Amino acid sequence: MKKYFAIFGLILVTVIWGGGFVASDMALGSLSPFQIMTVRFGIGTVLMGVISFKHLKGIKKEELYAGLLLGCTLFLGFACQIVALQYTTPSKNAFLTATNVVMVPFIAFIVCRKKVNTRGIVGAIMAIVGVGVLSLNRTLSLGFGDGLTLVCAVGFALQIFFTGEFVAKYRATVLNFIQMGTAFLLSGIILTALGEWKFTATIQGWLSVLYLGVVSTTLTYLLQTSCQKYIDETKAAIILSMESVFGTLFSILILHETVTLKMILGCIIILAAVLIANSASGSNDEILVE
Template identity: 35%
Template sequence: MIHQKFKEFGADFLLLLVAIAWGSTFFIVQAAVNETPVYTFLFWRFLVAAILMGLISFRQLKHLTKDVCVAGGLLGLFMFFGYAFQTFALTYTYSSTVGFITGLNVIVVPFIAYLVFKHKASIFSLLGAMIASVGLYFLTLNSEIGFGLGEGYAFICAIMFAMHIVFTGYYSTKYNVYLLVCIQFVTVAFGSCLGGLFLEGTLMPPRVDSLLVHSIIITVLFATIFAFWVQTAVQRFTTAAKTAIIFTMEPVSAGLFGYWFANEVLSLSQVGGACLILSGMLIAELGVYFRERYRAQNQIP
């Protein structure tokens, strides 16, 4: 039991590093897509990531099967459609609204995990998810939520990212991690290629400068290869519900890095929202641990 809890805490810590990696690159990506169309940027990001991951995974090709291709392709589709619907949503509503609704996957994940795989979330994970959702509201929302097309696209985006978290937890216990990640990258690169050609008319960036090159390098190494490999490798040791709660730290780290390095201003409500998100994560992380410790000390089955 102690060994299992140690693995779970270790996995949760590494997933926290993933959320920080995503958040730390947010303002870099934002600056890059101000000059480069979104699908063009995603295409080059995931193409380079797929090539590098392919080289890393070369010795794992002996484990390549039809099933692992289907699993990796499905995860890649969830990831791509999450990015796609998020992009569509941003064209119809405020980025703060999109950020909040996307973050609501923290509430959606436990329900999908139960409906698809009959995995029940602990009461502490559900409570932590609700507190983190309130924190997301104060952290990301600067305008009123409507019920227009943009909000609908953002909700679909939240479902796609929730599906990605839930199915990653399932497939990571069944298939080779390296191949799952590599196939995901290939799938997202292919989808972004179609999006770039049909929606943006080209796959060539308008300008190749140091900002674009540095953005591609940083996002490929930290926010793509490192982040998705770690998520796929360690999520098997924790739950999908806790993973979603930990990932709400992404906008928190994005705000902190923006404050430190991009001279962005954090309001009092945003700081309060960040504290609520941290509280929700701690409740989900420590609640089960103290409950099990109490039961063990009092010999409660």
């Protein structure tokens, strides 16, 4: 029963994250990327501090190191994603981010020597094809925004993998507080370096950041770390990747984004790659990478 509640919880996370693409795009109308990041993770740090206050006195050294690592990967993913949104569309940003799913098994192989299944290889190849169809232009070059989104996918793949590794050993609330605080600190450092402490956001901008900080960050990452206790990292990745579907849907309904046939084809290929890569976790196919 806990497993089914965990699956439902991760699905709820994907819906909220899908709305996050739209909220980020709206916030960028009056705020810079690292202003958004600093406020977003500042809110997350305060709220997670309140939630985990009773546990913070007994933080173990191992929990601190784990939270710092999660925070760095979280920062990498979101920083690249929101900067990329200035150069690409929310729907492309969402589906390119979803390629993190096919990266997770390979990260598990590199870090823990977990074997990569045949379907994982096929999924990776299909994802590359899908990215090409979705993002390559007539000169077969990748746009800056799309390329940066792929870097963001690496960050999220690392975050998903390490979350799966750490939640079985350490307290989810403590991990969340430390990773939020780390992402907030890194965002603040870059914000200071850029000299962007003057905020001139509109009401829509502040509401968007409030959604990102309270709902799309604090609530979702608390849910994610709690739910991943009962689901392995690869299956969690496939569920979480569905944010791309909701992100595209919300972009069309709210932002009235135009979707081309080429984009649809690329998105379908990437989604198929994600499904195939996920099925690898339960398959007994011959191992191709050892």
